[in-house]
Amino acid sequence: MLFERRGYPLFTFWGVEVSASMWYGILMGFVIVLWPALGAMTVIDGVIIALAITVSLLAHEYGHAAVAKKYNLSPSIVLHAFGGFCITGREARSDADDFRVVIAGPAVGLALAALVGLVFIFAPGVVAASPVTSTLFGALLWINLVWSLVNLLLPVWPLDGGRLFNLFMRRFQPERKAGEWTLKASIFTVIPVGILGFIQFQSLLVALFAVFVLMDNMQALKMGRPLVQRKSGRSKNKASSFHEELLAEAEKAMSEEDWQEAARLGHHMRSVGSMPSKMLDRVWMIIGLATMEKGDYEEALSFLKRAPQKSKIKRAIQRCEEALEEE
Ligand SMILES: [Zn+2]
Known part of the structure; x- marks a missing residue:
């Protein structure tokens, strides 16, 4: 592009x-x-x-x-x-x-x-x-x-x-x-x-x-898609099938521990237009965790902090902070 x-x-x-x-x-x-x-x-x-x-x-x-x-x-x-x-x-x-x-x-x-x-x-x-x-x-x-x-x-x-x-x-x-x-x-x-x-x-x-x-x-x-699509209260911002395909691929890369690919797909999803907030939450988690596994702790932190603060994410944030302190 x-x-x-x-x-x-x-x-x-x-x-x-x-x-x-x-x-x-x-x-x-x-x-x-x-x-x-x-x-x-x-x-x-x-x-x-x-x-x-x-x-x-x-x-x-x-x-x-x-x-x-x-x-x-x-x-x-x-x-x-x-x-x-x-x-x-x-x-x-x-x-x-x-x-x-x-x-x-x-x-x-x-x-x-x-x-x-x-x-x-x-x-x-x-x-x-x-x-x-x-x-x-x-x-x-x-x-x-x-x-x-x-x-x-x-x-x-x-x-x-x-x-x-x-x-x-x-x-x-x-x-x-x-x-x-x-x-x-x-x-x-x-x-x-x-x-x-x-x-x-x-x-x-x-x-x-x-x-x-x-x-x-x-x-x-x-x-022919609208350039800006607002999320209205009633109809949720629908994910495109393209987004869903990419997310499935990213999940697969995560399960195969291909962190490079998972992070790449996550960034790609963000670049191809807006998505429902639930899906975006998942994308932040994937990018954050994959970046952490690659060893880029500082970068990983900036992504993890945008993900919903579930216990898995909190543990990952702690791991990044500890790794950064050791450096
Ligand atoms: Zn400008």
Whole structure:
């Protein structure tokens, strides 16, 4: 999947697991290695810009995550070449909650841009202190400003603008129809953006982004499922047969003590859409226990703590903590 919703785990901070997709690695390679090699910038500038991109993406995604945590969702972050994803495990309870989760990302980005802007205005000496600081502050200002505005203003799915557009359409249309309108608006927007980016600004990144969005949106349109499916009080969020198949495979891997495979399947289940909370509980248990058996105790703890606190899980948490103390 082009917009892979999982990646290689990097660290867990403030209870939020952060991982990086392959595409994020490729972008970093462009900025740190390829552009300096082509003479577009120095290696030092490349490293500073890579740092500014990463800090800005993390600030944006942690904005989403902070509000998601407030609504008892279990957010995790995946860094991608085209921004990042804040995965909430299951859907927010209402459109109003969802709106606050979505808006929080660009809001943090704009706040960071404003903060850096203040440094430019009131402490220009700090910015001009060295080539390093001027590159760093310049990059932080532009990345946060541009990325927040792109996210707010472009109705492109799965960016924040597309999510906001979907929430807006849901006020007038049923879930499925609103999703269809959102995807069509997204496709209609991203084609000129891609062409303009490539021809006018020779930006391969923008062109690639447009192609990714186009393929992702076309596929979603073909599947015809609503983009956001709320769990209503009466009808429980039904598990897809795909989820059930994956869960059966994960259980089998657990019973065969193939921890690597069990953890992989668990992460995969979380990446392919929301599932009923009971099933999600089971997935956290599988990922937590399998990760513990692999010996990644610190990572295992972050998963086990999201699982229902049955005695088996409590024992596993204790085992991880003991193993970490011994280290
Ligand atoms: Zn966002």
